[in-house]
Amino acid sequence: MEDRLKNIEVELQNFVSDTKDSLEAFRLRFISKKGQIAQLFEEFKQMSGEEKKKVGKALNELKRSAESKFKELQEQLDSQGYGSNVDIDLSLPPVTDAIGNLHPLNLTRYKIIQIFERLGFNVSDGPEIEDDWHNFSALNFPDNHPAREMQDTFFIEKNPDMLLRTHTSNVQIRLMQKQKPPIRSIMPGRVYRNEAISARAHCFFHQVEGLYVDKNVSFADLKQTLYHFAKEMYGKDIKIRFRPSFFPFTEPSAEIDISCLICQGDGCAVCKHSGWVEIAGSGMVHPNVLKNCGIDPEEYTGFAFGMGIERVTQLRYRVNDLRLYSENDIRFLKQFKPVI
Numbered sequence: 506m507e508d509r510l511k512n513i514e515v516e517l518q519n520f521v522s523d524t525k526d527s528l529e530a531f532r533l534r535f536i537s538k539k540g541q542i543a544q545l546f547e548e549f550k551q552m553s554g555e556e557k558k559k560v561g562k563a564l565n566e567l568k569r570s571a572e573s574k575f576k577e578l579q580e581q582l583d584s585q586g587y588g589s590n591v592d593i594d595l596s597l598p599p600v601t602d603a604i605g606n607l608h609p610l611n612l613t614r615y616k617i618i619q620i621f622e623r624l625g626f627n628v629s630d631g632p633e634i635e636d637d638w639h640n641f642s643a644l645n646f647p648d649n650h651p652a653r654e655m656q657d658t659f660f661i662e663k664n665p666d667m668l669l670r671t672h673t674s675n676v677q678i679r680l681m682q683k684q685k686p687p688i689r690s691i692m693p694g695r696v697y698r699n700e701a702i703s704a705r706a707h708c709f710f711h712q713v714e715g716l717y718v719d720k721n722v723s724f725a726d727l728k729q730t731l732y733h734f735a736k737e738m739y740g741k742d743i744k745i746r747f748r749p750s751f752f753p754f755t756e757p758s759a760e761i762d763i764s765c766l767i768c769q770g771d772g773c774a775v776c777k778h779s780g781w782v783e784i785a786g787s788g789m790v791h792p793n794v795l796k797n798c799g800i801d802p803e804e805y806t807g808f809a810f811g812m813g814i815e816r817v818t819q820l821r822y823r824v825n826d827l828r829l830y831s832e833n834d835i836r837f838l839k840q841f842k843p844v845i
């Protein structure tokens with residue numbers, strides 16, 4: 506009996522268990538009512554008093570030793586995360602971490618920034634919750650002027666002077682107020698308009714404003730800068746045209762169209778069968794705007810432009826519905842590989 510006790514002790518101490526199944530095998534073999542130690546206790550009952558004295562203590566010790574070993578193995582298993590209720594199939598292929606990619610609007614924003622940085626523009630930022638003066642009045646929109654209706658606005662009820670900015674042009678004002686020319690900056694950001702959501706319009710979208718103020722800045726500089734931008738963004742075969750337009754904050758003003766990349770100019774729904782798509786508004790900064798910011802219009806001139814990032818992205822990647830940008834659908838988002 507004593508030899509058997511020793512052998513079982515060695516066997517259970519050397520037992521290696523790293524699965525739920527082998528732990529159960531340990532329990533059955535040593536601890537259960539039909540296990541080896543229970544068997545020894547059965548035999549113990551039959552022994553004479555003399556024999557019992559010899560092995561009683563060792564037998565109890567073996568029982569305790571088996572129980573503590575079982576506990577130890579169980580804790581080991583739990584700490585490995587294979588808790589008793591979890592079955593892990595180690596033969597399955599691993600689940601790898603998915604590597605995300607940048608949102609198409611960010612890819613385009615970074616590309617726009619890169620193009621203008623090479624021309625010596627820096628990047629500025631401004632608030633999305635803005636006061637009336639920076640969003641409208643300073644930009645030469647008189648109070649109650651119908652030009653304000655071009656941009657259907659979210660006003661804040663508690664304070665009618667505050668609104669969600671309708672364009673990034675507020676940042677022009679903030680920049681000119683705090684910095685004297687020369688100023689050469691682009692200003693990307695989110696803007697808001699009270700529009701019904703459809704494939705072509707949303708209650709928020711993104712713009713990049715551009716501003717260049719210095720001595721002798723002319724309309725020719727504006728044209729060359731934006732022509733260069735279009736070629737860098739869409740390739741050297743792109744066509745660009747300036748269409749006379751009206752903005753209160755520029756004089757003269759122009760809309761900038763590029764040849765439609767969806768139909769190559771043949772006419773389609775995106776270009777409304779004209780072969781041209783509008784990507785930006787632009788013009789020479791109105792003297793009143795310079796004055797409002799403390800810059801002398803006799804000394805300085807400037808050009809400005811504002812383009813829609815959604816529109817630029819639509820033509821870049823042929824996206825036909827604006828809503829896709831904010832639906833967060835992974836099937837859409839995972840298609841965009843950086844082309845910076």
Ligand code: DAH
Pocket residue numbers: 671672673674714715752754755785786787788789808809810811812
């Ligand atoms: N702020 C205009 C808009 O949202 C776009 C724009 C036009 C910006 C002409 C400019 C500009 O800076 O010069 O419709």
